[in-house]
Amino acid sequence: MSVTEALPDTMFIGDLHFAVRESPRRATVGITVDRDGSLYLQAPTGCPPEALAAWAYSKRMWVYRKLAEKDLLLSARPAKEFVSGEGFAYLGRGHRLLVTDTDTDEVRMERGRLLLPRTAAAGPDPSAYLVRWYRARGRQWLPGRLRPWTDRMGLFPTGLDVRDLGYRWGSLSANGRLNIHWATLQLPPSLIDYVLVHELAHVAHPQHTPAFWATVERAMPDYERRKSDLLGAGARLWMG
Template structure:
């Protein structure tokens, strides 16, 4: 297979696998024959990792949201259909979530009516939907924090929403909690794991055995939930 080859200030031969392919890095004076021997030795690992990277990319691309009338996105683990509705009762720029009375088989039962005209741009629809999702995230997160804090015998003081690329939450010793608003795409079971994780940090500001014991005391199946979170594909915006 083709690969990108780099030489630089390093002591060993290294391999980096991503959706764009394989990058091989080697010390400046390493012989090409030695690099090729290392490639043959790592052949199965490289092929496996390339397959995983491409599958992960495929899954991520399949979740990309098309910002148009009739598109869908996940909310609390359930698909929601977007509907441009300039007559929507909250006025231009607002949004109302409605539940279908008799949904068709395999069809989403939830519709978000967005108070924008049919001529609205994808950016306008995206920004209005994001504002709605962030409001829902604050509401849901606050409810779950209030629910679990007594179980862990802690008090949280402040909730902030983050847009971190890879971090779902954080906690400070002063009781401040930060949660990624994109968690609102996932089911409440997954949200609860992150909420309990951060609340447990108000007892133990580390990831030692005592910390995980606190998490397990509230969520005995936390390892299953954590595994699901790692596998979940976050919608591409």
């Protein structure tokens, strides 16, 4: 009886470096090119390393194209200055920052302007105050936006949180909690809806299988357009 060789944690395919993720829930192999350019190979338990390497090698030109897209998009990522007049987006609309003297250390919005306490602007990490504001806004706004989609899809997460997810717009934790990146609150609501529908579909389908995409399409027939728009809009967002 032969014993299947275990998959390594990483693989080099030519000049491409992949992290390897093995899961008993997968039935097929797959590649993910993360938004920061990180490469991942997903494989079902027991997949022979040679077969996985050969399959990844056959997909290398697709990977190179995706990496080229990432380089172009990441190069457009804006930097921000925490001075009066700097622009920040909220729900797809631009708002100007106003550095002001105030008796609170919290950011707030008044008459379409984001008010940043002067003490925060002069501190070592003024971005933390804006991130905290986006997270608080998201926890207030997202539940009402999510509810019609859960009712339509019949899929219900165990909870909702707004966090820093690195280079992911959303995630579904092992216990079924839906996590949304605070930076998505800068997007237009129609693109936030795509993130919500995408993650809700993972309640029923953990992997990006044909059944997963069919679930997304039933809820959102124009999801491909929104997915494409998110790729472009997301590259221009401030990420903290």
